[in-house]
Amino acid sequence: MIEVQELRKVFGELVAVDGVSFTVKPGELFGLLGPNGAGKTTTIGCISGLLTPTAGRVRVMGHDVVRDGVAARRALGVVPQDIALYEDLSASENLQYWGGTQGMRGAELRARIGEVLELTGLQDRAKEAVKKYSGGMKRRLNLACGIIHRPRVLLLDEPTVGVDPQSRVRLLEMVRAEAQAGTCVLYTTHYMEEAETLCDRLAIVDHGKVIAQGTLAELRSMLGQRDLLRFTGRFQPEAVRRALGELEGIEVVQAETDVLRLAAAEASRRLPAIFAALASAEAEVRETTLTQPSLESLFIKLTGKELRE
Numbered sequence: 215m216i217e218v219q220e221l222r223k224v225f226g227e228l229v230a231v232d233g234v235s236f237t238v239k240p241g242e243l244f245g246l247l248g249p250n251g252a253g254k255t256t257t258i259g260c261i262s263g264l265l266t267p268t269a270g271r272v273r274v275m276g277h278d279v280v281r282d283g284v285a286a287r288r289a290l291g292v293v294p295q296d297i298a299l300y301e302d303l304s305a306s307e308n309l310q311y312w313g314g315t316q317g318m319r320g321a322e323l324r325a326r327i328g329e330v331l332e333l334t335g336l337q338d339r340a341k342e343a344v345k346k347y348s349g350g351m352k353r354r355l356n357l358a359c360g361i362i363h364r365p366r367v368l369l370l371d372e373p374t375v376g377v378d379p380q381s382r383v384r385l386l387e388m389v390r391a392e393a394q395a396g397t398c399v400l401y402t403t404h405y406m407e408e409a410e411t412l413c414d415r416l417a418i419v420d421h422g423k424v425i426a427q428g429t430l431a432e433l434r435s436m437l438g439q440r441d442l443l444r445f446t447g448r449f450q451p452e453a454v455r456r457a458l459g460e461l462e463g464i465e466v467v468q469a470e471t472d473v474l475r476l477a478a479a480e481a482s483r484r485l486p487a488i489f490a491a492l493a494s495a496e497a498e499v500r501e502t503t504l505t506q507p508s509l510e511s512l513f514i515k516l517t518g519k520e521l522r523e
């Protein structure tokens with residue numbers, strides 16, 4: 215759906231995007247995570263046709279965005295980082311305008327406007343001028359304008375910046391629903407938690423380069439860090455060590471009569487085997503906690519700096 219190959223974009227002396235490659239499939243939520251100035255918006259601009267790539271190749275649904283830009287753009291919905299709304303117009307009028315630019319008309323457009331207003335929870339304020347809206351409401355309308363024409367490919371550039379937690383949850387639910395309906399979603403953010411909870415796969419970008427890419431589990435295992443498991447209950451330390459010793463890649467960090475700590479890669483996947491081993495050692499488990507290494511620690515390891523400066 216989206217194919218980016220060795221994309222490069224240079225502004226004068228500045229290399230904003232430096233050989234970025236990734237692909238996003240239908241129904242997939244792909245994240246571009248990186249700090250300010252990493253090149254996220256520039257990458258989105260090259261996909262949406264707003265910017266011309268200096269080198270490399272971008273295809274949207276098989277259409278080259280440079281040679282076949284009109285066809286590529288027909289499939290796209292774009293929600294820009296800078297809110298693009300007409301402040302003097304109402305929500306309905308903004309949607310009418312954006313739908314119109316996408317070739318929608320008449321009853322079909324009216325029905326779809328009703329639908330996205332309901333989706334975004336703006337139906338009660340739909341007749342009011344946008345300048346009277348709160349920042350979060352504008353963000354929601356900005357998203358509504360991007361999806362009015364039911365695009366197959368959706369580009370979202372930091373759509374939750376400056377949005378309160380409640381509106382954020384609502385926005386993220388909408389994005390998830392779009393992907394579940396089969397839309398291919400590219401989502402940029404510098405919020406680690408968003409990337410972690412929302413995206414199926416992600417690329418971590420810094421200074422125009424992809425420094426790591428994969429599913430969350432793959433990125434975590436790249437970190438070489440393992441999940442930590444802590445069990446409380448009643449244990450026979452020797453029996454537990456023996457039983458767990460038969461499982462590969464699981465380290466017993468601590469084994470006492472009342473607490474047990476393990477380290478393992480992708481521990482959640484291995485819980486059934488671990489519980490079976492504990493049961494065979496006649497352990498009595500009362501409580502279990504699993505702590506995963508975070509993207510934050512991966513980012514620090516890869517770049518030597520924190521994501522949020």
Ligand SMILES: Nc1ncnc2c1ncn2[C@@H]1O[C@H](COP(=O)(O)OP(=O)(O)OP(=O)(O)O)[C@@H](O)[C@H]1O
Pocket residue numbers: 225228229230248249250251252253254255256257295404
């Ligand atoms: N039109 C432009 N002309 C010159 N330099 C630009 C232009 N657009 C972006 N840049 C530069 O390219 C680099 C990448 O910018 P970009 O906006 O893509 O980053 P970003 O990852 O979206 O950051 P943010 O999180 O702040 O939105 C920055 O150094 C920026 O100053």
Ligand SMILES: [Mg+2]
Pocket residue numbers: 254255256295371
């Ligand atoms: Mg940006």
